[in-house]
Amino acid sequence: MTDERQNWTMAISSRRGWLDIDLKELWRYRDLILLFVRRDFVTVYKQTILGPMWFLLQPLFSTLVFTVVFGRIAKIPTDGLPQPLFYMSAIVAWNYFAACLTSTSNSLAANAGIFGKVYFPRLTVPLSVVITNLLTFIIQFGVFLCFLLFFYLRGAAIKPNAFILFVPLLILQMGVLGLGFGVLVSSLTTKYRDLTFGVAFGVQLWMYATPIVYPMSQIPERWQWLFALNPMAAIIEVFRYAFLGAGSAKPLHLVMSLGVTVVVLVLSLILFRRVEKTFMDTI
């Protein structure tokens, strides 16, 4: 036989490493990721009357409700910022993170039909979900910028500052964080379906643990470290500070948030690697 000198293009075995994500393979499948993005983006609002208008309506109405409920009725302070801007800045950012998390978290179970028929890198699906949500975020972010400009021209007390340069990093971090938590959940949901219910509920509660309807400055000094453990807290505070110029973002909190993000990402990739090879047997 000639097989010892033969060069094989592919090997399948039961062995698995801890973190051997095949980035080259993922890159070869970049077309698939883009097509998934296109598919998801095009099909979301098919068979709806308002169609893409939903992208705009959703943050607008949330802002309106928050302004009335938390601003006017509950009278929660907003660091002296105009209430609509205070809420909208956080809503737009939070929505991106929350959408990444929830849609990634059921990506394995939802695509079991294709996964069971053919091989392609499983990570393409969660990745495409994050990119799709990024597009949505950019649209909603545009709405926010329009509001920002409107208030700015009317002379509201807002001071956009150099922290804006950090915003792309914050967006990346939110994407990674959403992907990490989502992949973690989706790896576990292949076995435990409970978590699917937990996610929607959990994200809702998590929102109130994040300074979205209240500023970080309302938290007593000695409890702030606890809030900083929530990686989204620092992100939202810095995001808001960059555009509006008020808030109490501390560098330490941002570092903690980055640390948590990295840990979550590594953990999720390890778990995903373990699950992806055999999850079709248990799903």
Added chain:
Amino acid sequence: MGQLAIKIEDVSKEYRLGIIGHGMLYRDLQSWWARVRGEEDPNAMVGSQQPAGPTGNDRFLALNDVSMEVKQGDTVGIIGRNGAGKSTLLKILSRVTAPTRGMIRLNGRVASLLEVGTGFHLELTGRENVFLNGAILGMNRHKSFYNRLSKLITK
């Protein structure tokens, strides 16, 4: 002599029979807690005495040390009774699931023959669906794909 296209060495695939998990976290925790205290598993099937574990015979070998070679250009059929493991072997070959033991080496590309409609999206156009399915099978959208497509589709 043609080169080898597929070489399968001592491949086994083991499935656990019966309850894989209870599908719910709290039941798994309940069973685990019962095992820790040495009590009977409240979720075990009535009458089953032996504990489920790596040594229990609740495991089923769908493939047991399968070895074979396929040369380039060969056409091979796999024949067997129900439950013989034909589909399991093909699933492992197409990397839908991983083997429990053993090693498979391939030279070339695997293209699973998909059922009509797998991964088809009614909201997309026919052309978009072609590209999506092509990409799922690992084809890039480079020129040869486009050229062949325009040859196949006559407007």
